[in-house]
Amino acid sequence: MAQIKxxxxxxxGVIGGGWIARFILAGIDVNVxxxxxxxxxxxxxxxxxxxxxxxxxxNAPLPKRGALIFCASLEEAVKGADWIQESVPxxxxxxxxxxxxIDLxxxxxxxxxSSTSGLMATDLQKDMKHPERMFVAHPFNPVYLLPLVELVGGIQTKRAAxxxxxxxxxxxxxxxxxxxxxxxxFVADRLMEALWREALWLIKDDICDTETLDNVIRYSFGLRWAQMGLFETYRVAGGEAGMRDYLSKYGPCLEWPWTKLxxxxxxNPELVEKIASQSDAQSGQRGIRDLERIRDQNLVGILQALKVGDEGRGWGAGKLLADFETHLWKIAPKVDNVSRDQALRLLDVKVPAAWIDYNGHMTEYRYTQCFADAxxxxLQQCGxxxxxxKGGHSYYTVESHVRLLAEAKLGDALYVKAQLLPSDGKKIHCFMSLHRASDNExxxxxxxxxxxxxLKGKRSVPPQPAIMEKLKPILEAHAALPMPEAVGRSIGEKPARA
Incomplete structure (x- = not known):
């Protein structure tokens, strides 16, 4: 597969910085x-x-972070690059x-x-010597999380590019x-512009304020659009009769005076001040970086929810995330040399706001999630x-036991270590521990x-030889480790007799 080297x-700026973050977190060196x-x-x-x-x-292992190099000139920056992203005003x-x-x-x-949100590639490539490789690559903020890029060629752009x-x-x-x-x-900005224009009229005419309008979007059709878009949403609204019936019923509404598009x-200055003051009242108590982090946390939650949609195959942007994680696992270094004196460190996570309960601590089932993710x-590292x-085999957890020993709080960096106990591969007996990184507790x-x-026969069978080839050295190495003290524990308090 072609890659950006x-x-x-x-x-x-905001967009250029987002591209830079996306590149370096994918392991790509970036000149800026x-x-x-x-x-x-x-x-x-x-x-x-x-x-x-x-x-x-x-939790998929990201590649080694790409190098970030600030250059003194444009010519120095583009030297040796096979993907050049222009993000100037x-x-x-x-x-x-x-x-x-850049072309020269x-x-x-x-x-x-070009990260342009509205200019045409034909106009931008007018003075180029090699215009066939130039195109609009219009991303969406934040570029490092939102996966869409509109690719639009100019009259001289080759389709192959x-x-x-x-x-x-x-x-x-x-x-x-x-x-x-x-x-x-292009497409996305035209749709957003239509909504934006109608929103401005609603504010100007005092139908609602900015916060009410934002609530309308995020509590209703915004949630639907996040996973199905516009036409698929309306298709569902048509019920069993489908899109044709929906259009026949609601198409006449287009002739009604419902918008001012x-x-x-x-x-004018008065409307600008009106919108700005309402926006200040709505969000002015938070700084821009705080708002960005809140936005990112919310987007992460939506993406992760969509990733497990459609029976784990992913839906919408979640499927893209699942596909990207599959790619990351394929290129991730495998565990070849297993230490005989320590358990495997499998997972590093930070406790997000969504994991905190009403007591201010990480909620109980998130501990189990950490172990499940680990x-x-x-399993990924073992193939x-x-x-x-998809080939018809997997591992099923048939028994587990969790001990909760100490609290994790918002922002804590955590890691999971695992020790494989004596087993034959057809059965994997595993003991894991969740640690706080700051003090290793x-x-x-x-x-x-x-x-x-x-999966086809719904019965236990030996793993494929390639899996055992990766499991065997781990089992042999861990056989030399001391048995964890808590192995075999059940509920510590004995039930009272009747």
Missing amino acids: KAASIGG YDPHPEAKRLVGEVIANAEYAYSLLT ERLDLKRSVITQ AADPEALIG LEDAKARLATIGMTGLLINKEIDA TNVVDL TDVL VDMDYV VLSTYESVMLHVS
Whole structure:
């Protein structure tokens, strides 16, 4: 599969910084050119938010973080890069000038994407010597979490360049959607603009304030759109009769005066002040970085929920996350040399707000989730991945026991270690411990037995030879470790006799 080997980011603002974070967390070295005096600080803050979000988003092992290099010139930044992302301010003259400079300095085979949200590639590539490899690559904020990139070629762009871009984006967890024709603002921004225009009228006419309008979106159709989009949502609304019946019933509504989209609101100083003051009342008590972290935590929760939709196959953006994790597992280093004097460290997590209960501590079932996620990591490292499961085999947990020993709190960094106890591979007997990273205190322990099963026959069978080949050295190494004191524990308090 085509991959991005080295990237260059020209511009390090909100969007450029998001691209940089997406690249380096996918293990790609990035050269950056941005003459802003505080570019390093601003990019660093975006990367810090991205790293925190990824620590909540996935337990799949990320590759070694790519190198981040700030360059003194555009020419230096694009040297050796095979993907160059332009993210300078949205002015045609500026973007065209920058892209022309990139074109002259870059490798002729390098792909050049513009983060423009509305300018056309045909206009941007006008002065290029190699326009065939330049296209619009329009992402969405935050770039490091939202997976969509609109790919729009200009009149001189080769279709092969767009297909190549789409394939490379998949390896960093993004999906490139090819737009068939150039059009002002492409697809997504045109839809958002329509909603934005109607929203401005609703505020101007005092129908509601900004907070009410945001609540309308996030408590209703926003939730539906997050997983099904517009047309699929309406198809469901049509019931058994489907989309044709829906259109026949509700199509006439389009002739009713329900919107002012044909009228443009006068965004005069009074309306600007009205919207700004309502927005201050709604959100002004929080700083921008706080709002970004809250946004990221919410997006992570939605993505993870969608990842387990459709019986674990994923739905919408969640399927893209599941596919990206599968890719990460395939490229992750495998455990080849297992130490004979320590257990396997399988999982590192940070406690997010969603894991905290009414007492301010990590809720009980999240301890078990940590162990379940660590078990998935162990199985992945032994070759029991989605391809193996699709082939008709897996491991089922048939018995487990958890001890809760100490509290975990919001923001705590935790890790799980695992020791395999004597077993034959058809059965895996495992003992795990959950630790707080700051002092290595054991917060919880978990003992489990898993059986290898044939999914078709619904019975226990020996694992495939390739699995045993990876399990055997771990079992042999761990046989030399002392038996954990809590192995074999059941509920400590004996029940009272009647």
